[in-house]
Ligand code: GUN
């Protein structure tokens with residue numbers, strides 16, 4: 001990558017940012033400039049807005065003219081499993097069989113640091129080519145896998161969250177730790193990586209079926225001792241899974257209670273999927289300020305169910321958007337927005353393009369407690385940017401040509417776009433050279 005200099009850079013193009021949430025104040029929450037610009041100084045956004053204003057503010061800046069392309073905050077994928085990169089699109093199973101048949105055998109390879117390095121680098125490179133500048137990733141239960149992930153992110157200067165995936169039952173022996181090992185290994189990783197450069201640690205119990213109550217308690221204690229870390233896990237993804245949880249935790253009031261009872265519910269908790277929720281769970285998630293992470297391509301691919309985006313957003317829940325690679329069937333947050341649109345349609349809600357983009361940027365940033373750092377074009381945020389070509393294929397271009405406003409111009413790329421729509425990506429104020 002190019003070295004950062006103090007000389008300001010100005011990126012010219014169409015720009016789209018948010019002053020508020022389009023789920024609260026509608027499309028007025030979006031700040032769109034047809035002739036816009038983003039000024040970048042020392043890796044951060046110094047200013048964004050109208051191109052002429054920005055150029056007057058920074059007369060000595062080097063300019064990069066993106067013409068009619070659309071400059072956005074980089075996409076934020078709030079729930080991935082980087083170790084599942086190589087086994088994405090594995091056929092024919094639902095959650096528990098999919099884990100046993102495909103996932104656990106692949107994850108078993110990550111005690112080998114060289115393999116973990118290879119896949120971690122591959123994952124982040126694929127991610128960048130799709131315009132995603134931040135991920136929250138599960139690693140495997142091997143500390144080596146987390147080391148590899150954080151090292152690969154550091155080499156690319158990417159803001160990421162990640163954690164060793166803890167499990168001590170209902171998985172192959174090679175993947176099982178113990179409550180004590182989970183605690184000790186996670187604590188050592190926190191000491192080494194949490195807050196180092198752009199990395200954040202996420203305490204990561206895989207999900208209640210693969211942890212004993214003792215392990216969940218150890219994770220809860222560790223999180224309480226390190227309150228600035230995140231906590232990521234899975235919640236109520238499939239109906240059979242919920243029945244299994246109830247049999248494993250007979251005294252729990254519901255699935256969420258298995259986490260809540262062990263100190264794993266609060267601000268900074270990120271629950272992947274959260275599809276089949278009971279009323280008590282919805283209320284508690286909201287009260288506790290925990291985030292729900294919607295993984296729509298995964299929910300279709302593994303046959304999990306239809307997330308209630310309309311209802312949850314109307315109730316004021318904190319929601320992020322994610323691919324859930326490799327349960328998800330795409331690395332693309334554009335494809336993921338399209339799947340979120342489709343699922344909401346099946347539930348009677350039409351998500352506006354502004355809401356879809358907001359979920360993939362500000363929404364995920366808020367879910368990861370990083371909205372003061374990334375996810376928007378506000379002054380002071382880190383300059384992680386994605387530049388979209390809104391006419392990247394003949395099929396998209398011919399629809400784009402008929403558009404009357406930015407939303408109509410953008411929506412075909414949301415619905416039909418992929419990595420071909422990603423014209424450029426900037427990470428912390430530096431253009432990514434090889435996309
Ligand atoms: N639940 C527990 N582990 C996993 C996983 O790796 N992927 C998905 N989609 N769900 C899970």
Ligand code: ZN
Pocket residue numbers: 079080081234272324327
């Ligand atoms: Zn997952």
